Amino acid sequence: MSDLGDSSNEAAAADQKPAGYGKRVLGAIIDFLIVAIIYGVPTVVFFIGLVSAGDASDKGEPTTTAASMMMILGGVAGLAALVWAIWLFGYRQGVTSTTPGKRAAGTRLTRIGTGEAPGGGVGVGRFLVPTLVNSVIPVYWIIDYLWPLWDDDNQRVSDKMFKTQVVLDGGPTAPVRGDPIIT
Numbered sequence: 001m002s003d004l005g006d007s008s009n010e011a012a013a014a015d016q017k018p019a020g021y022g023k024r025v026l027g028a029i030i031d032f033l034i035v036a037i038i039y040g041v042p043t044v045v046f047f048i049g050l051v052s053a054g055d056a057s058d059k060g061e062p063t064t065t066a067a068s069m070m071m072i073l074g075g076v077a078g079l080a081a082l083v084w085a086i087w088l089f090g091y092r093q094g095v096t097s098t099t100p101g102k103r104a105a106g107t108r109l110t111r112i113g114t115g116e117a118p119g120g121g122v123g124v125g126r127f128l129v130p131t132l133v134n135s136v137i138p139v140y141w142i143i144d145y146l147w148p149l150w151d152d153d154n155q156r157v158s159d160k161m162f163k164t165q166v167v168l169d170g171g172p173t174a175p176v177r178g179d180p181i182i183t
Contacts, residue, residue, distance in 0.1 A: 016115050016167040018154035019107040024166055028145065030101030031089065038081045046074025086127060094123020098169075108169040118164050126162045 049070025053063040093099050097108035097117040109126075111118040118126070134140040140157075148154045155165055 016110060016165070019105070019166045019168050021148050021154065023105045023107050023168070024148060024154075027099065027101035027105035027107055027166075030104050031099050032101075034100055035085055035089075038084065039078065042074045042077035042081055044074075045070055046078065049074060086124060090124035090127035091120040092123070094118050094120040094126070102166070102169075106169050107166050109164055110167050112163045112165050115167075118162065122162050122164065126158055126164060129161065130158045 049067045049072075052067035053071065056063050056067065089099055093102075093109055095117055097110060102108055109118060109123075110116060111122070130141060130144055144157045147156050153165065159165055
């Protein structure tokens with residue numbers, strides 16, 4: 001038998017300790033609050049315009065330009081917030097292994113077996129797939145976020161799909177340089 005050696009990096013990830021549920025929840029709450037604030041402003045602007053337009057319509061008056069502009073501005077800002085969220089919580093998380101919440105909790109996302117960042121495409125998929133599945137099966141997010149409670153590897157269902165795992169970060173929990181939200 002020839003010795004071909006093992007070309008995988010399985011040993012490189014041996015020192016990776018899966019993050020506990022509490023740290024995962026802390027990171028998720030921080031990330032959720034950031035998203036809620038970013039989406040909150042365009043949503044409020046859009047609905048103020050919508051209510052203003054509805055009031056004008058109820059009175060038999062034409063919709064004001066200001067109301068129409070507020071709805072358009074809210075819609076465009078909401079779309080910009082969506083693109084930003086996909087970039088930060090999808091692509092950027094895949095490339096850097098972190099989000100603001102993960103940094104604060106002292107965790108990071110890794111590819112199973114290598115311990116390295118999973119990559120931008122995997123990050124975007126890991127962000128978008130649960131959202132799309134949840135639009136068809138409305139309880140998916142609940143199941144996905146509770147799954148690590150009974151999983152031996154502390155993985156979400158989405159982690160299993162994309163062969164990723166959230167592990168404790170041995171490095172500094174604060175960003176080394178730049179803005180903590182985008183670095």
